[in-house]
Amino acid sequence: MSRMLRQYLETQADQVETVLVTHRTPGRITGGTVGPRLIRFRLDPAPQTRLSAVRGLTEDLAVALKVPSLRIDRTHEGIILEFPNPEPRPVTLVSLWPEIAPLPSTTALLGLTDTGAPLLARLSAPEVAHVLVAGTTGSGKTALLRTMAVSLALSNRPENLRLLCLDPKGRAFRALENTPHLTRPPAVTVPEAIETLQSLLRLMEVRDQQGVNHPRIVVFIDEVADLVLQGDGRNKPGRYPGASIETLLTRLAQRGREAGIHLVAATQRPSAAVLSGVLRANFPLRLVGKVVSAEDARVAAGRGQTDAHLLNGRGDFLAIGGSGAPIRFQVAYISEQEAQQELAQQQRAQTTSER
Ligand SMILES: Nc1ncnc2c1ncn2[C@@H]1O[C@H](COP(=O)(O)OP(=O)(O)O)[C@@H](O)[C@H]1O
Ligand SMILES: [Mg+2]
Secondary structure, X not given: OOHHHHHHHHHHHHHHHHHHHHOOOOEEEEEEEEOOOEEEEEEEEOOOOOHHHHHOOHHHHHHHHOOOOOEEEEEOOEEEEXXXXXXXXXXXXXXXHHHHOOOOOOEEEEEEEOOOOEEEEEOOOOOOOOEEEEOOOOOOHHHHHHHHHHHHHHHOOOOOEEEEEEOOOOOOOHHHOOOOOEOOOOEOOHHHHHHHHHHHHHHHHHHHHHOOOOOEEEEEEOOHHHHHHHHOOOOOOOOOOOOOHHHHHHHHXXXXXXXXXXXXXXXXXXXXXXXXXXXXXXXXXXXXOOOOOHHHHHHHXXXXXXXXXXXXXXXXXXXXXXXXXXXXXXXXXXXXXXXXXXXXXXXXXXXXXXX
C-alpha cells in the first residue's frame, strides 16, 4: 500500500467519525480492507447509534469523503462503509485465470468479491440454474455475459457444453464466433430468436422423456427486454402457435434446468411491464449492476435495501440469490479481442493434444 493511500485511509476514517459525531450517531472505524476497486471500512457504532440513522447519512458521508458514491452494508462483520479505491487495480479474467482454472464443469467465472475471493456461478446447481443480469447502460452487463461465456468455453469441452446466443443488438458475442461450443450463429432477429427458443423447447421435451440433461446448453440473451418487446405479437406460427418470446422463455426457465438448459439473460430494467413476475421468479440468481434509482434497484434485485443505485458501474455488481446477503463483486473483465485470443489459443492446444 502506498504512503499516500495509507494517509488517505486515515483522513477518510477521521472524516467518517466526524460526520457521525456531528449528527449524534457516534461510532468508530475499527478496521477495513482495500480491495481492487473498493475500500471497505468497518464501523463500530456506539450503543445508542442506529443503523437506520447511519444509512440516513449516506449522502453526507459521500460529500465529506469527497467520493462519487458511498454504500452502507450490514454484514456478519457489522456495518460496512464502501467507497471507490482511489488507486483501483483492474480485475481481469486473464490475470485471474491461472489461479482458478480449470473451473468445475458448467461453472462460470463472475469476478472478484469485495474481499478478494473469486466469485463463481455453478449453473447446474438448483440455486443458480438461470441468471438474470440487470443494470443501466454502461453498468457492464454485456461484458459480464462475455466473461461468463468465455470462462465456460475455456473450462468445458464442446461435447459437454454448448453455447447459444440471442442478441438483438448483434454485437455482444462476436468474441465467440469461432468457438466450437457455439453450434449456430447468434440469433439476431425476432424470428431467429423464436426459432431458437422453439427448438430448445422441443429438445427439452425430448430430453424430459429420455431423462437426459447432457450436453448442458447455456443460452445467453443480451437485452432480453428489447427482444420481448420487439417480438410482441409478431410470432410466426410453429410448434407453439401464438407463443410470445416471453412465454417461450418462461417455459424454458420453469423446466429447462432438469433438461440441462440454462438461461443467462441481461436487461436494462426487468420491470413487470416487460418481464412478467412469473418469468422473473424463475431466475434464482440475480446479478445487479448500477441502476439509476432506488425504485429500479428494488425491481432489479427483487427486494429492497440493496442500494444498487449506489454502485459505480463498469462491472461493479451485486450477486443476489436465495435469502443470503447480497455479495458485491467486480466483474473479471475480458475485452472482445482478448477473448478471441484466449479461445483460439485453447482450441490450438486442444487440437494438438488430440493428435
Ligand atoms: N468489468 C469491467 N471492468 C472494466 N470496464 C468495464 C467492465 N465492464 C464494462 N466496462 C466498460 O464499460 C463499458 C460498457 O460496458 P457494457 O458491458 O457494454 O455495458 P452494458 O452492456 O451494461 O451497457 C465497456 O465498453 C467497458 O469499457
Ligand atoms: Mg450491453
